[in-house]
Amino acid sequence: MRDKNVLEAKGLNFSYPDGTQALIDINLSIPRGKKTAFLGPNGAGKTTLFLHFNGILKPERGKIYFAGQEVCYHHTALLELRKKVGIVFQEPDTQLFSASVRQEVSFGPLNLGLSREEAEERVNEAMEATDILDLRDRPTHFLSYGQKKRVAIADILAMQPQVLICDEPTAWLDTRHAARIMELFHKINRAGVTIIFSTHDVDLAYSWADYIFIMKDGMVIGEGAPERVFCDDRLLEEAELERPWLLDVYEELKRRGFVAANSPPRTREEFFLSLAGKESCSLAREERKGRSFKRECLQGFLGG
Amino acid sequence: MLKIDRYAYINRLCHVHPVEKFSFALLTMMICLLSSSPLTSLLVILLMAGLVILPARIPVLFYLKLMLIPMAFLVTGVLTVALAFTKDPCSFLWAVKIGGYMFGMTTGGLIAAGKLFLKSLGAVSCLYFLSLTTPMVEIFSVLRKLRLPPLFIELMSLVYRFIFVFLETADKIYIAQASRWGYATLKTSYFSLGLMLSNLFSKSYYDAQMLFTTLLARCYTGELKVLEKSYSFSRKNLLLITAAELALLIISWWSGASTNF
Known part of the structure; x- marks a missing residue:
């Protein structure tokens, strides 16, 4: 039977050669097939943790498990792990080594020992998924930042990993491109790939993640489903994180009795739907006519 | 270029x-x-x-x-x-005499x-x-088809790719410095240029290490294998x-x- 948790860390400690303790006694399990977000300020140890997940860094103390198996650090076992766990790095300019987009994406599949034809197919699939087929013959240095970011994701997708780790996928991207990348993750996730990403954007994490870890100073200080983590005010304060705007607005509307007090909405669409649901109930009850209740309750909220 | x-x-x-x-x-x-x-x-x-x-x-x-x-x-x-410098005075199209020597242009020299x-x-x-x-x-x-050593070609292609990253970084640093009057006078220009060069050096070093890490994460085993376009x-x-x-x-x-x- 396949393990429920795809990656696990037990008693993980790591410090860099200069003495900084980057990770302190990390114990966590990452659910398979879900989208997991890591939140936390810069220097919290998110990237260092990610580098442990595919064996780039070796724990000082503690162990990493992939699908219930302890990670070994000899050559072939590491290659096998890196085949299954792919990392997209934050800065595309240090990841993209080739001057040609096609060659860049083909590097991973060829390393897996695939034939030219298979690699070609994987490259095309990955470029199609990330919407960069038209950039195929463009040199890397002609691309914009957002395009480079998508090439960096295609790099890893072409290796068809079971786990895709993405370090700050939306950093420096405008909202439209950020949304496109998150949609892409959603699509990849539905195909059965576990997604792990780090971000500073609480709204993004709240809307997109199934499970959240909050890190600070090399420690995991909180974890859980998004609606639970973001309702824990003490935890948010400790991690210096803001509450997602959606939750804030929802709580305020709930307090004033404008929305039903069921589970908080996760996305903008869900939020409007819950408002609309309330609207139809109250319309039936109070036989209101004319103006949209949604507008009214928003006006009421803004006015008082 | x-x-x-x-x-x-x-x-x-x-x-x-x-x-x-x-x-x-x-x-x-x-x-x-x-x-x-x-x-x-x-x-x-x-x-x-x-x-x-x-x-x-x-x-x-x-x-x-x-x-x-x-x-x-x-x-x-x-x-x-084209210019010749000899003792022999013949066959010069145009010459000046310097001491005992002739210095000038000969037909042969010009044609050559x-x-x-x-x-x-x-x-x-x-x-x-x-x-x-x-x-x-x-x-x-x-060059790969001509069977040049792979190491040589890999180095060349990495250098080619990172020339652009390097230039972009240099450009960003230059703008950051110039917008703070870094190149206002000759003295500050020299100072800023020195800072930029040392920064570029350490940045390149960091980038090289990071590149190695990112390659490792994609199962790099010492050879940069890539698909070539077929013509x-x-x-x-x-x-x-x-x-x-x-x-x-x-x-x-x-x-x-x-x-x-």
């Missing part, structure tokens, strides 16, 4: 098989260098200019400007050939200089043809190239000065 790179990707001969372009440029350059007939050199210059401007559609003005770059080196180099000038310009235009019509990535793939040879182009090379050979033979072969 960056403009040449840009044209290499957008010119109309971009889709021609790189091996065709590479062998054409190299063969023509060999003929140009080995033949001592100035007619051959002149023909090579015209042929390459024609190809670059007509089928490849590189703007004429840009190409002329490119040709001016080697001119500066060529003129100074050729002058030293002219030949050299045309020959060098011909060879340069062959290289321009190659670099204006063939992207660097394709040149690397030709098909065009029979028409191969025939045209053979015809052009044969014609050049015959002309240089016929012009009677093929003694250097």
Whole structure:
């Protein structure tokens, strides 16, 4: 039977050669097939943790498990792990080594020992998924930042990993491109790939993640489903994180009795739907006519 | 240099098989260098200019400007050939007497200089043809086909890629410095430039380490294996190239000065 948790860390400690303790006694399990977000300020140890997940860094103390198996650090076992766990790095300019987009994406599949034809197919699939087929013959240095970011994701997708780790996928991207990348993750996730990403954007994490870890100073200080983590005010304060705007607005509307007090909405669409649901109930009850209740309750909220 | 790179990707001969372009440029350059007939050199210059401007559609003005770059080196180099310094007073076209020596231009020297000038310009235009019509990535793939050591080609392609990252970083640092009056006076300019260079050095070092990490994360085992674009040879182009090379050979033979072969 396949393990429920795809990656696990037990008693993980790591410090860099200069003495900084980057990770302190990390114990966590990452659910398979879900989208997991890591939140936390810069220097919290998110990237260092990610580098442990595919064996780039070796724990000082503690162990990493992939699908219930302890990670070994000899050559072939590491290659096998890196085949299954792919990392997209934050800065595309240090990841993209080739001057040609096609060659860049083909590097991973060829390393897996695939034939030219298979690699070609994987490259095309990955470029199609990330919407960069038209950039195929463009040199890397002609691309914009957002395009480079998508090439960096295609790099890893072409290796068809079971786990895709993405370090700050939306950093420096405008909202439209950020949304496109998150949609892409959603699509990849539905195909059965576990997604792990780090971000500073609480709204993004709240809307997109199934499970959240909050890190600070090399420690995991909180974890859980998004609606639970973001309702824990003490935890948010400790991690210096803001509450997602959606939750804030929802709580305020709930307090004033404008929305039903069921589970908080996760996305903008869900939020409007819950408002609309309330609207139809109250319309039936109070036989209101004319103006949209949604507008009214928003006006009421803004006015008082 | 960056403009040449840009044209290499957008010119109309971009889709021609790189091996065709590479062998054409190299063969023509060999003929140009080995033949001592100035007619051959002149023909090579015209042929390459024609190809670059007509089928490849590189703007004429840009190409002329490119040709001016080697001119500066060529003129100074050729002058030293044209000028002679001997005791023998005969055969000078123009000379000044310095002590017992004659210093000036001889007919022979002038002809040799002219030949050299045309020959060098011909060879340069062959290289321009190659670099204006063939992207660097394709040149690397030709070198790989020529069985050059992989390490050599990998280094070249990494250097090529990171030249652009390096320039971009330098540009960003320059803007950041200039916007804070870093280049206001000569003194601050020197200071800022020094800071920029040391920053670039440490940044490059960091980038190199990071690159290694990112390659490792993609199962790097010591060889940069990549898919190459597949081109098909065009029979028409191969025939045209053979015809052009044969014609050049015959002309240089016929012009009677093929003694250097």
